[in-house]
Amino acid sequence: MPRILIAGCGYVGQATADLFHRAGWKVEAWTKSKAGTGKPYPIHAIDITDAQQVHACEGNFDVVIHCASTRGGHVDLYRRVYLNGARNLLETFVTSTILFTSSTSVYAQINGERVTEESAAEPRHQTGQILRETEELFLAHSGIVARLAGIYGPGRSALLSKFLAGNAVVDPENDRFINQVHRDDIAAALFLLLDRQREAKQIYNVVDDQPIRQSECYRWLAKKLNRPLPPVGKSAARGKRGESSKCVSNAKLRCLGWTPRYPTFAEAMEKSILPSFGQL
Numbered sequence: 100m101p102r103i104l105i106a107g108c109g110y111v112g113q114a115t116a117d118l119f120h121r122a123g124w125k126v127e128a129w130t131k132s133k134a135g136t137g138k139p140y141p142i143h144a145i146d147i148t149d150a151q152q153v154h155a156c157e158g159n160f161d162v163v164i165h166c167a168s169t170r171g172g173h174v175d176l177y178r179r180v181y182l183n184g185a186r187n188l189l190e191t192f193v194t195s196t197i198l199f200t201s202s203t204s205v206y207a208q209i210n211g212e213r214v215t216e217e218s219a220a221e222p223r224h225q226t227g228q229i230l231r232e233t234e235e236l237f238l239a240h241s242g243i244v245a246r247l248a249g250i251y252g253p254g255r256s257a258l259l260s261k262f263l264a265g266n267a268v269v270d271p272e273n274d275r276f277i278n279q280v281h282r283d284d285i286a287a288a289l290f291l292l293l294d295r296q297r298e299a300k301q302i303y304n305v306v307d308d309q310p311i312r313q314s315e316c317y318r319w320l321a322k323k324l325n326r327p328l329p330p331v332g333k334s335a336a337r338g339k340r341g342e343s344s345k346c347v348s349n350a351k352l353r354c355l356g357w358t359p360r361y362p363t364f365a366e367a368m369e370k371s372i373l374p375s376f377g378q379l
């Protein structure tokens with residue numbers, strides 16, 4: 100029975116752990132603060148930033164996923180969780196295949212151009228630069244990097260939450276392309292990459308089929324939910340993706356046979372996210 104460690108068993112990590120468990124893998128999961136209950140696999144509270152704690156762990160894992168998140172946060176936290184966490188895992192699990200869930204925010208392109216894994220990934224912000232440094236560390240250790248687009252799924256969608264709270268704004272001067280991917284499609288992608296593929300030193304974008312302008316999302320939601328379109332204004336938030344606008348390609352992953360169950364914003368919303376928000 101192959102063994103997997105999911106270091107960072109949160110929104111994506113848990114869906115991934117469930118999938119591997121259902122497929123017959125022996126799963127162990129880590130979180131920072133709380134050992135979980137109610138899952139058919141062990142969840143331990145291990146802080147990946149703590150070298151001593153991680154080095155003390157044993158386990159002949161075939162595969163280790165670094166899937167921990169800072170949930171935003173400042174540069175120091177990024178350095179600790181992503182970079183130092185990666186070092187601690189790489190030093191401990193030297194024989195395992197290791198995968199890092201990075202982010203498509205490392206692409207800083209601003210002109211709506213198509214972006215593949217071969218495109219420049221030169222983030223302007225320090226946080227993005229730390230992600231790139233972490234990616235390089237994994238690749239240097241024959242690891243795999245999965246660059247995840249904006250994550251949404253049951254109970255989670257930043258755009259929908261804003262729309263429902265009345266905080267959304269249609270900003271014609273900053274009408275970015277949004278790249279998103281459903282949580283369950285991420286889990287399926289990670290399974291595909293690790294169950295049989297395991298091709299070392301590779302980067303894969305994990306994103307749905309259809310980058311969509313932010314205003315299009317709001318237009319679609321307004322029509323679907325029979326609510327007014329958000330007002331035109333200047334969007335205040337400039338997050339880690341705030342200045343970028345690009346269409347991230349999933350062609351490389353699709354070539355391996357990954358077929359997203361939720362290939363578009365509309366399908367993800369209709370089949371999964373709106374019902375989970377009690378909106379359909």
Ligand SMILES: NC(=O)c1ccc[n+]([C@@H]2O[C@H](COP(=O)([O-])OP(=O)(O)OC[C@H]3O[C@@H](n4cnc5c(N)ncnc54)[C@H](OP(=O)(O)O)[C@@H]3O)[C@@H](O)[C@H]2O)c1
Pocket residue numbers: 106107108109110111112129130131132133145146147148165166167168169170180184200201202203246247248249250251
């Ligand atoms: N948000 C996005 O749209 C987005 C986009 C692209 C990529 N990503 C990346 O995707 C990955 C998964 O994100 P997610 O949304 O599933 O994250 P999440 O729901 O916030 O879960 C993060 C998990 O990591 C654990 N964790 C945090 N710090 C840790 C530490 N020092 N040691 C051990 N575990 C730690 C948390 O434990 P506790 O619950 O105990 O704190 C939690 O279980 C992350 O790498 C994130 O950076 C996110």
